[in-house]
Amino acid sequence: MNKDVLKPFSIRWLTRTAILLAITLAFQMLGFPQMVTGPAVNAMLLLSGTYVGGLGAVIIGLLTPLIAFIRGILAPPLAPMIPFIMLGNVILVIVYIMFRGKLGKSYAGSGIGLVVGAIAKFLVLSTAVRFIVNIPPPVAKAMQIPQLYTAILGGIIALIVEKVLNTAIGNQ
Secondary structure, eight states: OOGGGGOTTSHHHHHHHHHHHHHHHHHHHTOOOHHHHHHHHHHHHHHHHHHHHHHHHHHHHHHHHHHHHHTTOSOGGGGGGHHHHHHHHHHHHHHHHHHHHHHOSSHHHHHHHHHHHHHHHHHHHHHIIIIIOOOOHHHHHHTSHHHHHHHHHHHHHHHHHHHHHHHHHTOO
């Protein structure tokens, strides 16, 4: 992480957050299946947490499902899930950042944060479709175990990209 993470609403922070949001939305708009788009979006959420901090990543995590719905990327039957997708994204990012902070920027801290965050996101989404929201069974199924897989895969991608970026810009 760099010093800009600690300065929310600075020009640099706003610019990076906007760029990360745009890249995340671009991944959503490419129209790939869930098992491609999901890891890409989750990777961007975690990379956002790393490079613009929790606030920027939370903002991106809140906006992406809403914008995806407005743009027609998120299917209409998933509309009742939007608040839970938002909550899952926020939890994923916060838990990831929290463990990185407590255990240092090590792979152990990132890995533990990733796994715990992914499980927490999965629990939010699967609980919502099982007990709170009434959506068609195929849609409900997509909000359960696949979400755990896409969050973990996205986290692995984020860790690899972070290492490559840090090496390229000399932060390692």
